[in-house]
Amino acid sequence: MPFPLYLLALAIFAMGTSEFMLAGLLPDIASDLDVTVATAATLTPAFAVGMVVGAPLMAALARRRPGRSSLLGFVSVFLGAHAVGAATSSFSVLCATRVVAALANAGFLAVALTTAASLVPPDRKGRALAVLLSGTTVATIAGVPGGSLLGALLGWRATFWAVAALCVPAAIGVLTAVPARRVEQHVADGPSLRAELAQLARPRLLLAMLLGALVNAATFASFTFLAPVVTDTAGLGELWISVVLVLFGAGSFAGVTLAGRLSDRRPGRVIAVGGPLLLVGWAALAVLADRPVALLALVFVQGALSFALGSTLITRVLYEAAGAPTMAGSYATAALNAGAAAGPLIGAATLGTRAGNLGPLWVSGLLVAVALLVAFPARTVIAAGRSSEVLR
Template sequence: MPFFLYLLGLAVFAQGTSEFMLSGLLPDIAADLRVPLSTAGSLTSAFAVGMGVGAPLMALLARRRPPRRALPAFLVTFLLVHVVGAVTTSFPVLLATRVVAALANAGFLAVALATATSLVAPDAKGRATSVLLGGTTLACVAGVPAGALLGAVWGWRSAFWAVAAVSVPAVVAIVRSVPADGGRAPDGEPVRVRGELRTLRSPRLLLTLLLGALVNGATFCTFTYLAPLVTEVAGIGTGWVPAVLALFGLGAFAGVSAGGRLADTRPVPLLLAGGAALLAGWTLLALTAGNPVAALLLVPALGALSFGVGSTLVAQALYAAIGAPTLAGGFATAALNVGAALGPWLGGAALAAGFGYRAPVGVSALLVALALAVGGVALAASRRLSPPRRAPGCVPVPPRRR
């Protein structure tokens, strides 16, 4: 893999830290700004909504600009709004900064995915994707627990300052190292928007995006409320929350690394087996969350399965949208974040309805069950109708009837 991909991963690390760190900070933010915990949870949903809406729009905005200009512009915007978030005393202002940060993050990730996959071999999209998403999982391992620790020692605002500080070297590294011609057609000209949009109507792609949204919704539904789950249900002390978050991150890093190797060669078996294991894991966690040993064993396992399956679906979306080199990353990012918005919202609704801190885990299980049902029906229909031979590594869907 080209070295500049790891520099992009550094920026994704900072952005992933920002996106995930609220899981360990929500109780403190709710208390400081005097809002209910379920309202504070909307900060995660707001970020995800901004990512979901902003990814295709920002990809369109940046498609005629070289990555060396577009990527730093998005990252500097991301940095500045974290400074605002660190000093505000208003929950609405903090909520607005999350939306703007999400738009910047969405644009960055869409351009980064297009740049990365355009400059590697055609059959290496899964590995390139895993490098970028590895920055997100490392955020779970190091950035998110560090943010939770900073929040416990110096308050939640210090975590926002830390994200801004980590973004500075990423800006410098990208300006100096990222090629300016990523995400363009071989002749150096951008692919026409109309042609890309036609590609994005592919049934195979739409199915893959739907599955990605459901799986990511399940991941974020529980992860957003993981801190109160382990403290209030499992009985683990608040001082151990950073360690629990790190366990999830270690599992996620292992999962995305394994997924990157298999997403290019055996995606369908990985998705079927991983999806079934995810359903079993979320169900088991909902039933045994009161046992701290079971919770500590299941958290990293579910991190590995969630990110292994999720990263494979991202790679499959990029394979299915090979004719949309600049917009495919934006739509894949959008789909994942539609799920990341839906999941915490459903989890917060379950909490507000009085079902207790186990409820988000049950919602996660239901979302994965729905994904398995949809994917299973599509796979069965595809085999029954004997579709034409498809490209390796793609999730099958029924062909359109004429």
């Protein structure tokens, strides 16, 4: 894989740390800013909504700009948003900084996905995506648990400052290693923005986006609320939150790595095997969450299955959006984050029910079940053509 891909992954590591870190910080933020945990949890969908809106918007605005300068600008805005968030005492301001950071993250990821696809042969998009997503999975292994531990020791604001600091080497890496290619000629020779947006009317592209959104919604519905499951349901101490997040991140890294080797050639195998296992895993986790050993094992397994399945579906989005060379990355980003926005909101709605802390886990299982029900009857539609053989 080209070296610039790994530099892009470094920046995505910083952004992934920010996107996922709230899972271990929600109780601290809620207490400090005098809001409920459910209210504090809206920071996650606020970020995700910014990503959904920002991905196509930022990608469209960046079409005629050099990729390197666009990426550098997005990282700089991301850094500034975290500095403001770390300093504020207002929940409303913090929420606004999350939206701004999300817009920057969305723009960066959309351009990075498009850049990554252009750096490798057409049949290796899955491998390139796996390298990029390794930044996110390493964030869940090291960045998010480290942020959770830092938050437990020094407060949640220290974690926000740490993310801002991570953006500095990421920006340097983008500036020094990403090719400074001009895109005007590429845009002039390629399809118009209207033609690229028209790709969204293709049923196979919409189906791949819908399935990716549902699986990611399932992931975020539970991941966002793991902290109370660890401390209340399983009865473990706060420092165990970091251990659980490390295990989830380690599983996600394993899942993305495996999927990266299969998603280009055998995506159907990943979905046909991983989908049912993921469904059973969420139900098992809901039933066995009060048993620490089972909780720790299942969190690793669910991290692996969630990211293997999710990254495979997002790879299919890139294939199906081949007719939108500058916007394909934004479609994948929007699909991922539509799920990330919806999942925590649905999960939060169950916290006040009899299911309590286990509600989000049951929601995750339900969302995966819906994805499988949608995918099964549509398998013949998706399987038409090599680039759309999602279930073959």
